[in-house]
Amino acid sequence: MESGSDKGTGGSSAMDDYETLISTTDADLLKRSWRNEKASPEILQFESSLVQRSREQIQLMEETVEEFMNNGEDPLTVSLYQMDIDRTMFLLRSYLRIRLQKIEKFMFHIQKTAELWTRLSRQEQKFAKRSIEDTKQHLDESVLSKLPDRYKSHLKQSVISEEDDMVMEPKLDAFVICRSRKFLGGLPVDDRKSARHVRGGYLCTSLQVDKTTS
Amino acid sequence: MYGRKAYQLVKEFTNSESGQLTGFNDDLFAQVIEDCKEHVLKLQSLLRKMQEEGSDNQTTKNADHFGALMHHLALVRNKRCLMAYVYNRAEVVQNLGWTIDLVLPLEIEEKLSISEKEYFKSHSKTLKSYMSDLDIDLAVDMVPPKDPYIKVRVLEEIGNVVLSDQSANLTRYAILFLRRTDAEQYISQGKMEELTG
Numbered sequence: 001m002e003s004g005s006d007k008g009t010g011g012s013s014a015m016d017d018y019e020t021l022i023s024t025t026d027a028d029l030l031k032r033s034w035r036n037e038k039a040s041p042e043i044l045q046f047e048s049s050l051v052q053r054s055r056e057q058i059q060l061m062e063e064t065v066e067e068f069m070n071n072g073e074d075p076l077t078v079s080l081y082q083m084d085i086d087r088t089m090f091l092l093r094s095y096l097r098i099r100l101q102k103i104e105k106f107m108f109h110i111q112k113t114a115e116l117w118t119r120l121s122r123q124e125q126k127f128a129k130r131s132i133e134d135t136k137q138h139l140d141e142s143v144l145s146k147l148p149d150r151y152k153s154h155l156k157q158s159v160i161s162e163e164d165d166m167v168m169e170p171k172l173d174a175f176v177i178c179r180s181r182k183f184l185g186g187l188p189v190d191d192r193k194s195a196r197h198v199r200g201g202y203l204c205t206s207l208q209v210d211k212t213t214s
Numbered sequence: 215m216y217g218r219k220a221y222q223l224v225k226e227f228t229n230s231e232s233g234q235l236t237g238f239n240d241d242l243f244a245q246v247i248e249d250c251k252e253h254v255l256k257l258q259s260l261l262r263k264m265q266e267e268g269s270d271n272q273t274t275k276n277a278d279h280f281g282a283l284m285h286h287l288a289l290v291r292n293k294r295c296l297m298a299y300v301y302n303r304a305e306v307v308q309n310l311g312w313t314i315d316l317v318l319p320l321e322i323e324e325k326l327s328i329s330e331k332e333y334f335k336s337h338s339k340t341l342k343s344y345m346s347d348l349d350i351d352l353a354v355d356m357v358p359p360k361d362p363y364i365k366v367r368v369l370e371e372i373g374n375v376v377l378s379d380q381s382a383n384l385t386r387y388a389i390l391f392l393r394r395t396d397a398e399q400y401i402s403q404g405k406m407e408e409l410t411g
Contacts, residue, residue: 151293
């Protein structure tokens with residue numbers, strides 16, 4: 001829910017410029033993607049080039065650290081570099097992990113929703129496909145094969161159901177509390193009222209908001 | 215009462231501590247499946263009866279129609295309960311895949327059904343194959359790192375190993391400072407514990 005890279009919003013004060021500047025390093029971008037992924041119930045677009053860049057930078061850093069160690073650089077300096085690598089590694093791992101856990105939880109929903117499916121990376125799609133196969137087989141073997149004919153689907157309660165009413169979906173209309181980082185003006189939240197986004201003001205509203213501010 | 219047994223099954227799962235599994239209740243599970251079969255027999259016989267009487271399922275709202283509906287709804291409810299039981303257990307099994315290598319400890323394994331054991335294996339493999347595709351180990355680094363080094367106590371004899379920055383003799387009960395990334399694999403295997411404070 002950071003808004004540092006917002007472009008085109010008028011009134012760019014010195015503070016905003018500063019925020020834009022510090023939030024454009026890849027580490028910050030990764031942190032923001034990680035935070036957004038962690039906070040949102042549905043899976044977001046995979047940041048493939050960011051992940052790629054981060055991994056390259058980590059590798060570069062690791063090489064630097066190794067070089068430092070060989071050159072007998074001050075252990076404190078080395079340890080600081082190492083700590084930085086560890087933190088970035090954690091962000092990266094955690095980011096990938098959260099995504100996989102979401103895929104595990106909502107695999108059937110993601111599979112049948114084309115928009116969500118395209119948000120996955122190639123490897124994630126492979127992971128999802130295999131997970132779906134595994135889970136389907138497990139469900140078939142444990143429950144569905146033992147049920148009467150018209151009740152064997154893992155997506156529908158019975159053949160009478162018109163929609164897939166057995167598929168878990170993320171809850172998108174839950175209320176969240178968020179804080180706007182800068183003045184955004186009035187934003188329509190739902191049909192009836194619009195919320196005032198004042199810098200630092202707290203707001204309790206449904207999740208649609210974080211899409212506009214993230 | 216219809217659906218009572220299925221309810222007990224789900225209740226049993228929710229009563230267990232979250233993240234923990236109790237033994238797979240084959241007995242109750244089979245009873246619910248029996249319930250389902252009974253429902254479908256009654257449902258079919260009611261539908262046949264209605265057909266013979268020439269009444270249309272859509273328009274006639276007589277006792278038979280609602281009887282059939284009850285059996286259908288009971289079936290659907292039973293199915294949902296069975297699926298909830300198996301699916302929620304499967305989620306716990308999925309989580310095991312993150313922390314445990316391919317071999318399950320005996321005390322967990324005996325609580326799983328045959329299909330669940332298979333599921334654990336195949337899902338762990340899926341997870342492993344994702345990690346090797348990306349060449350990144352996601353099973354370490356579960357908590358945000360504070361310090362690159364942590365204090366650990368060795369719980370099981372491990373012997374001489376080469377770690378990323380040193381080679382260490384990991385004898386039992388030794389207390390050492392290790393790189394967190396090195397120690398984590400041993401901690402997750404239960405061979406080491408982190409000393410805090």
